[in-house]
Amino acid sequence: MASITGAITEFRQLDLLANxxxxxxxxxxxxxxxxxxAFILAVVSFGKxxxxxxxxxxxxxxxxxxxxxLPVRHIARKxxxxxxxxxxxGMFNPLFDQTVLIRLGPLAVSGGWLSLASIMVRAxxxxxAALILVAVTGFPAICHALDQLGMPRIFTVQLLFLHRYLFxxxxxxxxxxxxxxxxxFGKKGLGWRSYGSLLSQLLLRxxxxxxxxxxxxxxxxxxxEFHPRRTTRFGTRDFLFLAGWSGLFLFFRLxxxxxxxxxxxxxxxx
Amino acid sequence: MSHHIVEVKDLRxxxxxxxxxxxxxxxxxxxxxxxxxxxxxxxxxxTLLLHLNGYLATSQGTIRIGDFPLTPATLPEIRRTVGMVFxxxxxxxxxxxxFDDVAFGPLxxxxxxEEVEERVQEALARVGAEHLRDKPPYRLSxxxxxxxxxxxxxAMSPDILVMDEPTSGLDPFARRxxxxxxxxxxxxxxxxxxxxxxxxxxxxxxxxxxEGEVRADGPTLDIFRDEALLAACRLxxxxxxxxxxxxxx
Numbered sequence: 001m002a003s004i005t006g007a008i009t010e011f012r013q014l015d016l017l018a019n020x021x022x023x024x025x026x027x028x029x030x031x032x033x034x035x036x037x038a039f040i041l042a043v044v045s046f047g048k049x050x051x052x053x054x055x056x057x058x059x060x061x062x063x064x065x066x067x068x069x070l071p072v073r074h075i076a077r078k079x080x081x082x083x084x085x086x087x088x089x090g091m092f093n094p095l096f097d098q099t100v101l102i103r104l105g106p107l108a109v110s111g112g113w114l115s116l117a118s119i120m121v122r123a124x125x126x127x128x129a130a131l132i133l134v135a136v137t138g139f140p141a142i143c144h145a146l147d148q149l150g151m152p153r154i155f156t157v158q159l160l161f162l163h164r165y166l167f168x169x170x171x172x173x174x175x176x177x178x179x180x181x182x183x184x185f186g187k188k189g190l191g192w193r194s195y196g197s198l199l200s201q202l203l204l205r206x207x208x209x210x211x212x213x214x215x216x217x218x219x220x221x222x223x224x225e226f227h228p229r230r231t232t233r234f235g236t237r238d239f240l241f242l243a244g245w246s247g248l249f250l251f252f253r254l255x256x257x258x259x260x261x262x263x264x265x266x267x268x269x270x
Numbered sequence: 271m272s273h274h275i276v277e278v279k280d281l282r283x284x285x286x287x288x289x290x291x292x293x294x295x296x297x298x299x300x301x302x303x304x305x306x307x308x309x310x311x312x313x314x315x316x317t318l319l320l321h322l323n324g325y326l327a328t329s330q331g332t333i334r335i336g337d338f339p340l341t342p343a344t345l346p347e348i349r350r351t352v353g354m355v356f357x358x359x360x361x362x363x364x365x366x367x368x369f370d371d372v373a374f375g376p377l378x379x380x381x382x383x384e385e386v387e388e389r390v391q392e393a394l395a396r397v398g399a400e401h402l403r404d405k406p407p408y409r410l411s412x413x414x415x416x417x418x419x420x421x422x423x424x425a426m427s428p429d430i431l432v433m434d435e436p437t438s439g440l441d442p443f444a445r446r447x448x449x450x451x452x453x454x455x456x457x458x459x460x461x462x463x464x465x466x467x468x469x470x471x472x473x474x475x476x477x478x479x480x481e482g483e484v485r486a487d488g489p490t491l492d493i494f495r496d497e498a499l500l501a502a503c504r505l506x507x508x509x510x511x512x513x514x515x516x517x518x519x
Contacts, residue, residue: 015406140366140406160366167408168360212361215325219354220426221346221378 008170010078014131017070018138024068028238029137029145035245036133040126042249048115049101052258054122060245061128068136075135079127086123090116139163157226168209173202274301274429274458276322276352280331283317291317292482294331299475304459306469306490309479310504315434315462318479322432322460323352336429350379353428353457357435359415363407368399368418371407375426393425394418397451413444417451430458437465466508470494478503 018025024032043057065072094112102109133142140160147156176198184194251257276299283292292314299305309315320326321333324345335351338344356362365371372390381389394400397417402410410418416436423431436452437445445468452459452472463469469476469490476493478486480503486493493499494507506512 012408140370143366161364164364164366164407209361212356212358213364215320216354216356216362216364217374218325219323219349219352220375220422221349222374223346223378225378227377 008167012167013074014078014135015139017068017135018141020069020136022068022136024064024136027136027241028234029141030149030234031238031242032133032137033142033145033149034242036129038246038249039129042253043122043125043129045253046118046122048118049111051114051118051121053252053256054118054125056252056257057125057249060249061125061132064132064136068132070132070135075128075131078131079124082127083120083123086119090119093119153226165209169202169206172205176202275299275334275336276430276458276460277334278318278321278331279333281318281321281328281333282330283314283321283326284329290482292321295479295482295484296331297477297484297487299458299460302456302458303475304473305461306473306476307460307462307479308464308466308469308476308505309485313479313503314482315479319354319432319434319460319462323349323354350426351428352430352432353423353426355419355423355431355433355436357438359412359419360407362419362422363410363415366406367403368394368405368407368410369403371418372403372422372425375422379426389425389427390421393421396424397421398447411444413440413447416440416444416448420451428457430460431455432460434462435464436461437463437468466494466505467510470508470510478505480504 039057039060043054046053064070065075093116094110097112097115098110100108101111101114137145140163143156143159143163146159147153180194180198278298279296281292281295282290284290295314295318307315307318317326321328321340322335324340328340333340335344335348338348340348363371365374369390372393373386376386376389390403391400394403397420399414399417399421402414402418407415407418420433433452436448440448445465449468449471459472461469461473473490475488476486476490477484478493478499485503486496486499494511497507500506
């Protein structure tokens with residue numbers, strides 16, 4: 001539970017980064033959401049053995065992190081947290097898929113290894129892009145953008161509540177877990193069974209809190225309708241941002257830039 | 271200005287599990303009064319408050335807020351008239367930023383654009399929290415949260431303010447600050463609290479609830495002088511009215 005609290009603190013820090021005021025931060029949230037979406041689509045649409053063509057895509061996170069003044073190590077650490085999951089997905093590929101696809105001198109690289117590497121690179125790129133989006137936009141603004149882009153309001157509201165009460169819930173969970181730990185005297189306590197009742201306690205408390213929140217909303221005239229407040233303008237700069245990056249992603253998707261560069265450097269003999 | 275009146279007549283409430291939380295509670299609070307509702311844990315204070323803006327339906331008896339009896343049809347109007355501030359501000363502040371949260375009520379009232387902006391600005395200024403407007407609620411201190419929670423209600427310009435334990439969980443400075451703020455309000459005010467010193471300072475009238483009944487209703491100082499009553503209701507004199515712990519006088 002302690003590590004969850006830690007993870008949330010980190011997430012909060014990510015949210016704080018969104019308070020920055022750089023040129024990237026000022027771009028309309030809709031443009032950033034769409035660019036991120038285009039980026040992810042482009043990255044995941046490659047064939048499963050594709051590796052070289054993915055590398056040009058690192059340009060986008062690099063540029064945004066530089067312009068947005070984001071701490072690279074901070075973001076990298078967060079990506080590392082997710083990578084083991086990607087590893088699990090592709091872990092057995094080298095065992096099942098042993099057809100040799102590339103020979104680098106005496107070293108034969110099988111299709112399995114290649115697809116594993118491809119999965120890892122893609123995970124890094126897509127997770128990185130999502131984290132960067134949050135860091136330069138902020139979660140509420142993203143929800144608002146999704147709302148403006150036509151996502152049903154009930155989902156955006158759900159996301160906003162999730163974001164708001166994630167912190168309250170983890171704090172509560174953290175406190176309960178600490179209380180359990182302090183009375184377990186370094187042993188395992190009552191083992192799994194105590195976690196069972198701990199979780200049910202948490203669920204019940206969440207339930208009660210939800211009722212109190214609903215009450216607070218009713219008390220202020222809530223009738224089931226959420227009223228958006230901000231009206232943001234989608235300017236030329238936002239359009240250029242969207243069109244420029246999407247165009248570039250399309251280009252990277254259609255032309256294998258790594259190969260192209262290789263060809264140029266080695267004088268056309270590949 | 272009859273719309274600032276709160277009248278409760280023979281109110282009885284039984285929870286679905288059979289617990290009788292309130293039995294025959296009656297009182298009348300008139301315009302501009304500041305009234306404390308005190309009592310031991312489980313005396314029925316929270317249940318009573320939840321009736322005042324129609325969250326709980328009466329099992330028996332009537333409630334009138336201003337010119338309207340409390341019925342499903344008058345509920346929206348009554349919820350605008352009665353501003354409720356809950357004990358835990360985390361329950362009250364659910365929007366992404368302080369501004370959004372304070373704007374929530376006015377937007378529900380159908381206000382738009384500049385009117386909302388004005389209301390929010392005014393409410394935040396009233397509680398001295400203008401500088402917090404763009405902050406997310408989870409980054410506020412306890413005292414700040416409480417003041418913002420009050421602003422969210424003020425933005426709806428209620429006639430009656432109902433507050434559950436306004437000073438709980440605040441440090442002495444924040445408590446003092448909040449009490450200064452509440453003292454200057456001209457609304458009809460109803461507080462529940464275990465902070466009896468606050469009651470002495472803020473409320474001229476006190477209603478004592480005991481086991482779901484009104485045990486006493488009168489001027490605050492008279493009630494706190496009645497030691498037999500206080501003992502019977504699991505209460506005690508406010509510290510300000512007790513002897514000095516050093517010189518025993």
